[in-house]
Amino acid sequence: MALSRPAFRLITTPPPPVPSRAPVNRSLGALLLERGQISPSDLFRARALQRRQDVSLFRILCAHRMASEAALQAARETLFATQTVDPENLHPCAETITALGPVFCLKHGLLPIRDLDNRLWLATDRAENMERTRRQLPKDSADLPMVLTQEDALQRILSVHEAAALSHHAETRVMAEESCRTWQAKYPVLKMCAGGLVAGGAFYSAPTLTFAVLAVIAIVTLLANTALKVVAGLLALRAQPAAGNVLSPSALPMKLPVISVLVPLFEESGIATHLVRRLEKIDYPRECLDICLVVEEDDDKTRVTLAQTRLPNWMRIIQVPPGSVKTKPRALNYAMDFARGSIIGVFDAEDAPAPRCMMTVARAFHHAGPETACLQGRLDFYNSRSNWMSRCFTIEYATWFGVILPGLETLGFAIPLGGTTLFFRRAALEQLGGWDAHNVTEDADLGMRLARYGFRTQLIDTVTEEEANCRPWPWVKQRSRWIKGYAATYAVHMRNPRQLYTDLGARKFWGFQLLFLGSLIQSALSPILWSFWLILFGLTHPLGAVLPTPAVIVLEAVFFLSGLVTLSVCLIGVRGRKHRHVRAWALMLPFYFPLATAAAYKGFWELIKKPFYWDKTDHGHFEEDAAIQPVAPDAALPGKTLSAAE
Numbered sequence: 215m216a217l218s219r220p221a222f223r224l225i226t227t228p229p230p231p232v233p234s235r236a237p238v239n240r241s242l243g244a245l246l247l248e249r250g251q252i253s254p255s256d257l258f259r260a261r262a263l264q265r266r267q268d269v270s271l272f273r274i275l276c277a278h279r280m281a282s283e284a285a286l287q288a289a290r291e292t293l294f295a296t297q298t299v300d301p302e303n304l305h306p307c308a309e310t311i312t313a314l315g316p317v318f319c320l321k322h323g324l325l326p327i328r329d330l331d332n333r334l335w336l337a338t339d340r341a342e343n344m345e346r347t348r349r350q351l352p353k354d355s356a357d358l359p360m361v362l363t364q365e366d367a368l369q370r371i372l373s374v375h376e377a378a379a380l381s382h383h384a385e386t387r388v389m390a391e392e393s394c395r396t397w398q399a400k401y402p403v404l405k406m407c408a409g410g411l412v413a414g415g416a417f418y419s420a421p422t423l424t425f426a427v428l429a430v431i432a433i434v435t436l437l438a439n440t441a442l443k444v445v446a447g448l449l450a451l452r453a454q455p456a457a458g459n460v461l462s463p464s465a466l467p468m469k470l471p472v473i474s475v476l477v478p479l480f481e482e483s484g485i486a487t488h489l490v491r492r493l494e495k496i497d498y499p500r501e502c503l504d505i506c507l508v509v510e511e512d513d514d515k516t517r518v519t520l521a522q523t524r525l526p527n528w529m530r531i532i533q534v535p536p537g538s539v540k541t542k543p544r545a546l547n548y549a550m551d552f553a554r555g556s557i558i559g560v561f562d563a564e565d566a567p568a569p570r571c572m573m574t575v576a577r578a579f580h581h582a583g584p585e586t587a588c589l590q591g592r593l594d595f596y597n598s599r600s601n602w603m604s605r606c607f608t609i610e611y612a613t614w615f616g617v618i619l620p621g622l623e624t625l626g627f628a629i630p631l632g633g634t635t636l637f638f639r640r641a642a643l644e645q646l647g648g649w650d651a652h653n654v655t656e657d658a659d660l661g662m663r664l665a666r667y668g669f670r671t672q673l674i675d676t677v678t679e680e681e682a683n684c685r686p687w688p689w690v691k692q693r694s695r696w697i698k699g700y701a702a703t704y705a706v707h708m709r710n711p712r713q714l715y716t717d718l719g720a721r722k723f724w725g726f727q728l729l730f731l732g733s734l735i736q737s738a739l740s741p742i743l744w745s746f747w748l749i750l751f752g753l754t755h756p757l758g759a760v761l762p763t764p765a766v767i768v769l770e771a772v773f774f775l776s777g778l779v780t781l782s783v784c785l786i787g788v789r790g791r792k793h794r795h796v797r798a799w800a801l802m803l804p805f806y807f808p809l810a811t812a813a814a815y816k817g818f819w820e821l822i823k824k825p826f827y828w829d830k831t832d833h834g835h836f837e838e839d840a841a842i843q844p845v846a847p848d849a850a851l852p853g854k855t856l857s858a859a860e
Contacts, residue, residue, distance in 0.1 A: 241271070241293075242271055242272060242275075242286075242289055242290065242293055243257045243260065243261060243271055243275075245289045245292060245293060246275075246281050246285060246286075246289050249285070249289070251281050251282065251285040251289070252275070252280055252281045252285075253280075256278075256280040256281075257280070259278075259280075260274045260275055260278065260280055263499070263501075265469075266468070266469060266470060267469055267470045267499060267501065267502050268469045268470065268471050268472060268502070268556065269472055269501050269502055270340075270342050272286065272290065272342065273501050274501050276501075277499075277500050277501035277527075277528075278501075287362075290341060290362060291362065293341075294341050294344075294360065294362065296341075296359070296360055296361050296362060297361060297362065298361070298362040298363065298364075299327070299335075299337060299361045299362070299363055300363070300367060301325055301327050301337050301363050301367055301368065301371055302367060302370075302371065304327045304328065304329055304330075305327060305328045305329075306325060306326065306327055306328075306371055306372075306375050307326040307327060307328050307334055308375065310326035310334065310355060311325075311326055311372070311375070311376065312379075313352065313355070314326070314351070314352075314355065316372055316376035316379050316380055316383075316551075317380070317383060317551050319372055320369065320372055320551045320552060321551065322338075322340065322343070322347045322350070323338050323339045323340040323343075323365065323368060324336055324337070324338050324347065324368075325337040325338070325363065325368045325371060325372065326355070326358070327361075334358055335358060335359055335360070335361050336355070336358045336359070336360050336361070337360075337361050337362070337363040337368060338360060338361075338362065338363065338368075339362070339363055339364060339365040339368055341360065341362055344360055366530075369552055373533070373535075373552075377535040378535075380535075380548060380551065381534075381535050381536075381537045381548065382537075383547075383551075384534075384537065384544050384545075384547035384548035384551075384651060385537055385538060385539065385544055385547070385651045385652075386651075387547050387647040387648045387649075387651070388646070388647040388648065388649070388650045388651070388663075389647060391709070392647070392650070392663060392706065393650045393651075393652060393653070393706065394650060394652050394653050394659075394702045394703070394705070394706045394825070394826075395650070395651070395652040395826075397652070397702065397705075397706075397825050397826075421756065422756060422757065422760060425742070425756045425757060426757060426760070428739055428742055429742050429743075429746075429757065431735060431739065432735065432736070432739035432740070432742050432743050433743070433769070433772070435731075435732045435735045435736055435739075436736065436743060436772070436773075436776055437772070437776075438728055438732055439728070439732055439736060440775070440776045440779050440780075442618075442621070442728060443617075443618070443779050443780060443783045444779055444783075445621060445625065446617050446618050446620070446621025446622070446783065447617060447621075447779075447782060447783040447786050449620065449621045449624050449625075450616065450617045450620060450621065450786050450787075451786060453620065468580070470498075470499060470502050470576050471502065471555065471556050471557050471576055471579070472502050472503075472504060472554050472555040472556060472557070473498070473502065473503060473504065473555045473557045473558075473559055473572055473575065473576070473637070474504040474505075474506060474553035474554055474555030474557070474558050474559065474640075475493075475503075475504070475505050475506065475558075475559040475560070475561055476506050476508055476546050476549045476550065476553065476558065476559065476560050476561075477489065477493075477505065477506065477507050477508060477560075477561045477562070477563065477565075478508040478542050478545045478546060478549075478560075478562075478563070479507055479508060479509050479513070479516045479520075479563050480509075480510055480513055480516065480540075480542075480545075480563075480830060481513060481515050481516060481830065481832075482515075482516050482519070482563045483515045483516060483518070483519045485563050485564055486507075486516055486519040486520055486523060486563070487519065487523050489507075489563055489564070489565070490523055490525065490529065492565065492566045492567065493505055493529065493561075493567070494526065495567075495569050496567060496569060496571065496572055497569045497570055497572070497573065498572035498573060498576075500526070500527075500528045501528075503528050503572065504528065504530075504553060504554045504555050505528060505529040505530070506530060506531075506532050506549050506552065506553055507520060507525075507529065507530070507531045507532065508532050508534060508545045508546065508548070508549040509531055509532070509533055509534065510533075510534050510536075510540060510545065511533045511534060511535050511536060512536060517531075517533075532548070532549045532552050534548045534549070535548075539651060539652055539826050539828075540828065541651055541652065541653075541654065541656070541826065541828045542633070542656065542828065543648075543649030543650055543651045543652075543653060543656035544649075544651035544652075546560065546648065546649050546656075547648045547649055547651055550640075550643070550644075550648055553640075555640065556639070556640050556641075557575065557576075557579065557637055557638065557639065557640060558637070558638045558640050558643055559572075559575070559635075559636065559637040559638075560633070560634055560635075560636045560637075561634050561635065561678070562633060562634040562680060564680045564681040565634055565635070565678050565679070565680045566596055566678065566679040566680065567635065567676075567678045568676045568677055568678065570676070571591065571635070571676040571678070574591075574674055574675065574676045575589055575637045575674065575676070578672065578674050579637070579639065582672060583670075584639075585668065585669055585670045586639075586669070586670045586671075586672050587638060587639050587642035587643070587664055587669035587670065587671070588631065588636065588637065588638050588639075588642075588661075588664055588669065588670075588671040588672070589636070589637040589638075589671070589672055589673075589674045590619070590629065590631055590632060590635065590636060590671055590672070590673050590674065591635030591636075591637075591673075591674055591676040591677065591678055592615040592616065592635070592673075592675075592676065592677045592678070593611055593615055593632060593634065593635060593677070593678055593679075593680060594608070594611065594612065594615075594677050594678070594679050594680075594792075595607065595608050595611065595679060595680060595681065595682040596679040596680070596681065597681055597682050597684070598682060598793075598795070598796060599795065600682065600684050601684050602799065602802055603682070603684035603685070603686070603689065603806065604682040604684035605795075605796045605799040605802070606799060606802055606803055606806040607682040607683065607684055607689075608682060608788075608793065608796050609784050609787065609788055609793075609796055609799065609800055609803065610784075610803075610806075611682075612784075612787040612788045612793055612796075613783055613784045613786075613787030613788070614787075615632075615673075616786075616787045617783055617786055617787045618783075619673060620673060622725070622729075623671075623672070623673055625721070625725070626721050626722070626725075627721065627722055627725030627726075627729070628661060628662055628664075628665035628671075628718065628722045628725060628726060629661050629665075629671045629673075630657070630658035630661045630662070630729060630730075631657040631658060631660055631661035631671065632657055633655075633656075633657040634678060634680070635676070635678040636657065642664075642667075642669055645667070646660070646663050646664065646667060650706075652825075652826045653699055653702055653703060653706075654695050654696075654698055654699040654702070654826070654827070654828055654829075655695070655696055655698075655699025655700055655702075655703060656699075658699060658700060658703055658730075659699070659702075659703040659706070659707075662703065662707055662726065665717075665718055665722055666707075666714070666717040666718060667717075683831055686809065688831055688832060689809060689813075690809055690812055690813045690816060691813075691816075691829045691831065692813075692829070692831045693809065693810055693813035693817075694813040694814070694816035694817035694820065694829065695817065695820075695828065695829045696813075696817075697733075697734065697737055697810075697813055697814045697817035697818070698817035698818070698820050698821050698825070700730055700733060700734060701734055701817065701818065701821055702821065702825060703730065704730040704731060704734065707726070714726070734814070737810050737811055737813070737814035738811070738814050738815070738818070740807075740808065740810075740811045741811060743773065744808075746766075746769055746770070746773065747773075749761075749766050749770075750770055777804070780803070781800055781801075781803070784800045784803065785797060785800055788800070
């Protein structure tokens with residue numbers, strides 16, 4: 215695991231016994247100044263930064279290289295009356311680690327070790343927080359003497375010695391009753407097969423009546439969906455244009471938080487290098503930024519690519535050990551325990567985030583109430599001109615993030631999250647148990663669980679560009695995974711409808727039915743709605759003999775108006791200057807959306823055969839030069855980014 219910290223001189227022999235709580239009479243900065251190892255101006259600047267950033271003075275001095283690594287090490291050893299050790303030359307105390315819990319050890323930067331004389335020590339990379347940490351330790355561990363170590367060594371040892379425990383924790387963080395990992399235990403195959411037999415029997419015995427019932431269900435959901443689009447479109451037209459991401463000093467939080475961004479990668483040899491270049495453009499103090507590239511341990515393709523890529527010291531690799539499933543949410547759960555930040559963000563491998571996105575996140579959380587646990591940014595595409603599918607995909611996303619989601623937020627509905635440009639308060643995310651490791655649309659599920667726990671999701675004005683999936687079969691594979699996950703999410707949350715109604719309230723409960731059940735019905739029953747066009751062309755239709763002419767006229771009018779509403783809402787979504795080149799392509803959407811029906815049938819079949827299978831989408835096929843140009847070396851330096859916060 216390549217975790218970054220300055221390569222300090224490490225003492226491999228165990229230090230002599232020291233008092234359990236060494237007195238601290240001087241600060242780190244004062245000690246360095248007294249020894250002539252830092253200039254007064256640098257110390258003044260470092261302390262000024264510390265007042266505006268939620269990080270230790272030690273990390274600021276390291277990030278800005280205001281003192282040498284040897285000087286910082288020696289000063290900390292003097293300050294805490296101890297020494298620095300390399301824990302790999304000692305022995306981790308498995309019993310104490312188990313008693314404390316490996317997750318607790320990672321969260322607080324602790325590693326219980328034994329020296330050659332079998333004495334027990336607490337190695338830590340966060341000596342400044344040790345007194346506060348001791349108050350959370352059991353009595354038999356609270357008075358153990360402390361030694362210093364490096365974060366990368368500490369985390370590497372815990373990841374190796376506690377791989378099984380950490381892997382199991384990543385897969386089971388969410389409570390069983392809120393997870394779809396017990397899906398197979400509920401006999402869904404038998405239930406779905408029984409439903410299929412009932413439907414087949416109904417079609418055989420009463421085909422016209424069965425077709426009519428399905429048609430009514432499809433038409434009702436179509437009307438509900440159309441009504442939602444009308445309301446969302448009207449709200450979007452009334453909304454004031456966004457002010458942009460220009461932050462005044464008064465808009466910034468008093469202290470910039472540390473933001474950890476998890477970027478799960480899997481078989482991404484064609485895009486990993488471009489990703490690093492894009493992330494280097496983020497304008498945020500480097501000591502407050504913790505980018506974690508999350509890689510499966512057996513993914514040699516990505517690991518080799520990253521090994522050949524020079525990573526800045528604020529970017530590190532987290533390797534995820536094998537487990538019972540291999541999914542994005544499991545990788546996120548595992549990596550979250552290694553993250554430093556009080557805010558946890560998620561980007562995808564193909565993302566090109568806005569340079570000021572972290573400042574927008576910090577400001578939004580600072581001004582939001584504690585009930586706001588999640589921020590959702592907007593997604594767009596940098597390859598929208600690749601072909602007709604990329605243009606239609608761009609229209610679809612612009613409508614979803616620019617019209618539908620803001621409408622849901624205004625109406626007070628629960629928001630199904632997107633899989634990227636997400637930011638969470640860490641405490642709230644840990645309270646929920648993180649992501650459901652077995653759900654292939656972990657984002658939508660997490661959005662519903664946030665709402666059930668009383669938390670709020672807020673949309674923010676920052677745009678991340680990514681690669682549009684614009685090849686037909688990969689598009690169907692990706693969409694089938696989404697539909698399969700929507701179905702699993704709906705089934706999990708509807709295990710106890712009464713409790714769901716109590717948790718969400720009437721508005722969010724019925725919104726959940728419309729968004730999830732309505733979407734599934736529309737995807738599955740769309741061919742029934744298309745069949746009514748046969749009547750318009752004078753062809754035979756299953757209901758042609760029983761529908762009077764006025765009813766046919768009304769239905770055709772409903773379908774025409776529904777299509778007109780969809781077109782109008784899409785044009786509202788792309789009304790800005792940026793999307794003017796795709797407006798005419800909205801007329802192609804009737805040829806684009808039918809692909810979702812093919813994806814739905816594939817997703818429903820996989821729900822029976824492979825409910826936890828993650829059908830990965832390949833990236834890196836439609837890169838654009840503007841999105842991957844490397845930045846100048848100076849742009850990644852801490853001093854460059856700090857000017858925005860000063």
